[in-house]
Structures are given as structure tokens and as C-alpha cells.
Amino acid sequence: MQKEVLPNIEQWEEDKKLPREIWRKMGEMGYLGIGFPEAYGGMNADFFFDVIFLEELARSGSGGFSAAFSVHEYMAIAHINEAGSEELKQKYLVPALKGDKIGALAISEPDAGSDVGNLRTTATKKGDFYYINGSKTFITNGVYSDFITLAVRTGGNGFGGLSLIIVDGNSEGLTRTPLKKLGWHCSDTGELAFDNVKVPVENLVGEEGKGFYYLMDSFRLERLVAAVMSVAGSELAVEVTLQYMAERSTFGRSINKYQVLRHRFADLATEIEAAKQFTYHTCWLYSQGEMAVKQCSMVKLLTSELAKKVADVCLQSFGGYGFMEEYPMARMFRDTRAGTIVGGSSEIMREIIAKMVIDDVQYNSAYQEAGENNNQAEEPDAKAIIQSIPSRFRPEKAAGINTIFHFDIAGDNGGQFTVIIKDENCELEEGLQHTPNCILTAKDEIYRDVELGKKSPESAFMNGEIQVSDIAEMMKFTRLFKRVK
Numbered sequence: 375m376q377k378e379v380l381p382n383i384e385q386w387e388e389d390k391k392l393p394r395e396i397w398r399k400m401g402e403m404g405y406l407g408i409g410f411p412e413a414y415g416g417m418n419a420d421f422f423f424d425v426i427f428l429e430e431l432a433r434s435g436s437g438g439f440s441a442a443f444s445v446h447e448y449m450a451i452a453h454i455n456e457a458g459s460e461e462l463k464q465k466y467l468v469p470a471l472k473g474d475k476i477g478a479l480a481i482s483e484p485d486a487g488s489d490v491g492n493l494r495t496t497a498t499k500k501g502d503f504y505y506i507n508g509s510k511t512f513i514t515n516g517v518y519s520d521f522i523t524l525a526v527r528t529g530g531n532g533f534g535g536l537s538l539i540i541v542d543g544n545s546e547g548l549t550r551t552p553l554k555k556l557g558w559h560c561s562d563t564g565e566l567a568f569d570n571v572k573v574p575v576e577n578l579v580g581e582e583g584k585g586f587y588y589l590m591d592s593f594r595l596e597r598l599v600a601a602v603m604s605v606a607g608s609e610l611a612v613e614v615t616l617q618y619m620a621e622r623s624t625f626g627r628s629i630n631k632y633q634v635l636r637h638r639f640a641d642l643a644t645e646i647e648a649a650k651q652f653t654y655h656t657c658w659l660y661s662q663g664e665m666a667v668k669q670c671s672m673v674k675l676l677t678s679e680l681a682k683k684v685a686d687v688c689l690q691s692f693g694g695y696g697f698m699e700e701y702p703m704a705r706m707f708r709d710t711r712a713g714t715i716v717g718g719s720s721e722i723m724r725e726i727i728a729k730m731v732i733d734d735v736q737y738n739s740a741y742q743e744a745g746e747n748n749n750q751a752e753e754p755d756a757k758a759i760i761q762s763i764p765s766r767f768r769p770e771k772a773a774g775i776n777t778i779f780h781f782d783i784a785g786d787n788g789g790q791f792t793v794i795i796k797d798e799n800c801e802l803e804e805g806l807q808h809t810p811n812c813i814l815t816a817k818d819e820i821y822r823d824v825e826l827g828k829k830s831p832e833s834a835f836m837n838g839e840i841q842v843s844d845i846a847e848m849m850k851f852t853r854l855f856k857r858v859k
């Protein structure tokens with residue numbers, strides 16, 4: 375980084391692009407495959423080696439440089455590694471780890487950014503090919519990438535209709551246009567238009583219809599990556615500012631002697647250290663295979679908002695020089711601004727955290743489930759899931775809640791059941807007894823898939839696949855139970 379990157383960053387920012395050569399050099403050093411299997415040219419190293427790499431990317435002081443590489447390694451190619459076929463791995467993953475092929479991940483569309491379930495770009499299967507139509511916007515590495523991991527709609531509306539497909543950058547019918555932007559200048563951010571782009575069916579990543587779940591799963595890593603880089607970027611900003619403050623004098627004293635400024639930096643240093651420890655802890659949880667959705671969302675929110683504040687205070691401390699391009703703060707200030715928008719905005723992070731801490735929502739891993747589900751014999755059916763209700767009951771959550779539920783589940787693996795919650799006890803009876811406070815009606819497979827996290831409850835409710843007579847009562851009820859394992 376010292377030899378190959380830092381001396382060239384200014385030029386790349388002016389050129390508004392990165393040379394191919396630096397991708398290959400990063401590949402040669404092994405930096406593009408730190409956590410990937412050795413069989414494909416990776417290092418198979420511990421996640422904390424990734425953390426160190428990400429910190430060094432951020433220390434380039436260029437959000438654009440950091441974004442280009444982190445999107446390639448931790449977003450575009452991660453899906454191929456997790457769920458792609460052997461053929462896709464040989465064709466895209468192997469050259470991507472060498473830096474010979476650059477990847478992009480295209481989810482956002484002009485009318486759907488935060489609202490991923492509303493994506494409209496379609497992939498229609500005819501024979502051995504998908505035909506892709508639609509558009510994507512704000513895509514990092516969008517114009518110069520060799521391949522794009524593309525989120526498309528292969529099925530109906532909602533979350534269950536999405537899939538991931540790899541599209542070659544030079545495909546006929548694909549038009550790519552660079553976007554002008556406030557910061558991240560050396561990163562290429564593009565708009566993509568797909569006009570009947572023909573892609574072989576082998577380019578589907580994993581299973582059709584699982585795209586949303588793959589994306590949700592990988593957002594944890596994306597957010598953790600953003601957090602690590604926000605912390606390291608904040609440390610760099612403070613470091614260069616303190617150096618400047620030691621050299622700059624006003625009224626006969628160096629400005630780092632003014633208590634008002636000293637206290638400001640004492641506060642920032644404390645907040646950065648706290649955020650760093652929380653981020654490292656979350657990295658550790660992630661490296662241990664924990665889902666850590668809550669922590670990943672929290673550190674993304676905390677550190678990107680903190681980085682924005684740090685950049686503002688640091689720029690102020692540079693006085694007029696902070697506003698000048700020849701000083702590093704101007705770039706750090708504008709580049710930091712993207713952090714609270716990309717990879718899920720701060721508002722979306724708060725939504726996720728609120729659902730988890732207030733509504734007790736929990737998230738499962740789509741990839742883990744795909745692996746576990748290889749053993750179909752162990753997967754419980756709808757009836758077994760309902761019968762497990764008393765063993766999953768959490769009496770500590772049931773104080774003051776008395777309610778009666780009817781489960782009317784159609785199909786061979788369904789049945790009719792009554793669940794009675796009374797005085798912090800839970801009883802299950804066969805048949806539909808007593809007057810219920812809420813009735814849930816569904817087909818056995820749908821109910822099972824929702825309970826196992828394979829199908830989104832929101833889309834099942836919206837499509838009418840699950841009917842609930844009283845949603846508020848249902849939400850209250852759901853919080854009383856542990857998830858199905």
C-alpha cells in the first residue's frame with residue numbers, strides 16, 4: 375500500500391478510475407482472496423486478516439479506492455463462492471482472486487434502493503438462456519467490471535421472486551454509463567441498462583428464487599466491512615488532523631494547546647475506541663459463524679455516523695486548509711458522506727435494529743439453511759413444528775398474556791390445533807376448541823417454510839398464502855416462542 379497505492383491515489387482520483395495494473399498487483403499479493411478457499415487461489419485465512427486488509431484500504435484516505443476493492447472481494451464474488459456452481463467458480467472466482475477479472479454487485483435500481491423486495495429488473499427463462507431487461511443504478515465498478523453479480527426477478531412479486539445471475543460485462547444489449555458524484559472519485563459508479571441481455575442458465579447463482587435470502591445473508595458482511603473501514607478512516611482523519619494541529623499556530627500557540635479543541639479530540643478518540651472495540655467484537659462473532667445481524671447493523675450505523683461527525687470536526691480543525699484539495703481532509707470529508715447511505719442507510723439500520731430489539735424478530739442464514747437442508751430427513755414438517763410449540767415457549771415473555779390460537783393447517787402434514795396461553799403456561803390441544811383470539815390458516819408447506827425462515831412471512835401474508843385473523847395478536851403471540859431450530 376505504501377509503495378504502490380499511496381503515491382498514486384491523487385492521480386487516480388483525478389483520472390476518476392483505477393488502472394487495471396493495481397488490481398493485478400493486489401491479486402498477486404493474495405489480497406483479493408484472503409478468506410477464500412485455496413483450491414480457487416485464495417489464502418483461506420482467518421477473518422481478522424480481512425479486517426487488517428480493510429483497515430489498510432481505509433488508510434489510503436480514499437473512499438473510492440476502498441469501495442472498489444471491498445465491493446469486488448466482499449460482495450460481488452462472495453456470492454459465487456458461497457452458492458455458485460463449480461463451473462461459475464472456475465470461470466469467475468479464480469480470475470477474480472488474481473485480479474484478472476473485476477466484479478460488481480448490482481442490486482439498486484432507479485426505483486428500488488432500500489426497498490430491495492421491490493426490484494423490477496427481470497430475467498425470463500427461455501430454453502437454455504435467461505433474457506434480462508431492466509436497469510440498475512449507483513453500481514460500484516459498474517462500468518469497468520468484467521462481470522456483474524446481478525439481482526433479478528425470475529419469479530413473482532416480493533422477496534421470493536428474486537435470484538442472482540452472473541452477467542458478463544461485454545454482453546450484447548448491456549449499456550453502461552458512468553455517473554458524476556460528490557466523492558469516491560477514483561471508484562467507478564455506473565448506471566446499467568439491460569435490453570434483452572442473453573445469459574446462459576448456468577450463470578444462475580445457487581437456487582432460483584433464493585436471491586433475496588442470499589443478499590440478506592451477505593448484507594451482514596457488507597455492513598461489517600463498512601464498519602471496519604469507517605473506524606479505520608476515522609482514526610486516519612484524527613491522526614492527520616492532530617499532526618496538522620501540532621504544526622499550526624495562532625496567537626503565538628500551536629492550536630493543539632487550546633482546551634476547547636483538545637476536549638473535542640479527547641471525546642472523538644473515546645468514541646472511536648469504543649466503536650472499534652464493538653466492531654472487533656462483532657468481527658469475532660462473525661468469524662465464529664454467528665449470525666450477528668443485530669450487531670452488524672449496529673456497528674454499521676454507529677461507525678458510519680461517527681465517521682461523518684469525525685470528518686466534520688477534523689475539517690473544521692484544519693480551518694480554510696480543510697476546504698482545499700491539496701489537503702487530505704477535503705477528500706476524506708466528502709468520501710465519508712457516502713457511508714451512511716450505501717450498504718443500507720442509517721434509517722434502514724435503525725429499522726432492522728428496532729425490529730430485533732422491540733419486536734424480537736430473528737434472522738437465519740440462507741446459506742446455512744441451504745447446507746442444513748441437504749439433509750431433508752431432519753427437516754420438521756408443519757405438524758411437527760406446531761407440536762413443538764410448548765417446548766419453544768418462553769414463559770418469561772408471557773406475563774399478563776392470556777390468549778387462544780387456532781392453527782388450521784391444510785395438507786397431509788397439517789392438522790387443526792389449539793394453543794392456549796394462560797398464567798404463563800402454554801398448552802397444545804388437537805382440534806379447534808374454545809373461542810380463539812386469532813386464527814391462522816395456511817397450507818402445510820407454506821407454514822413450514824415460513825417457520826423455517828425459507829419464506830418471508832411478509833410476502834406470505836401479502837400474497838394471501840397465510841391468513842391471520844388478527845395480526846397484532848399474532849405478533850404478540852410470536853414473541854412468546856423461540857424459533858424453530
Ligand SMILES: Cc1cc2nc3c(=O)[nH]c(=O)nc-3n(C[C@H](O)[C@H](O)[C@H](O)COP(=O)(O)OP(=O)(O)OC[C@H]3O[C@@H](n4cnc5c(N)ncnc54)[C@H](O)[C@@H]3O)c2cc1C
Pocket residue numbers: 445479480481482484485486487488489511512513514515555558563712715716717718719720721722725
Ligand atoms: C457511491 C455509491 C455507491 C453505491 N454502490 C452500490 C453498488 O455497488 N451496488 C448496489 O446495488 N447499490 C449501490 N449503491 C446504492 C445504495 O445501496 C443505495 O443508494 C441505498 O441503498 C439507498 O437507496 P436509494 O438511493 O434508492 O434511496 P431510497 O431507498 O430511495 O431512500 C431515500 C431516503 O429515504 C430513507 N428511507 C427509505 N426507506 C425508509 C424506511 N423504511 N424508513 C425510514 N427511512 C427510509 C433512506 O434512508 C434515505 O434517506 C451505491 C450508492 C452510492 C451513493
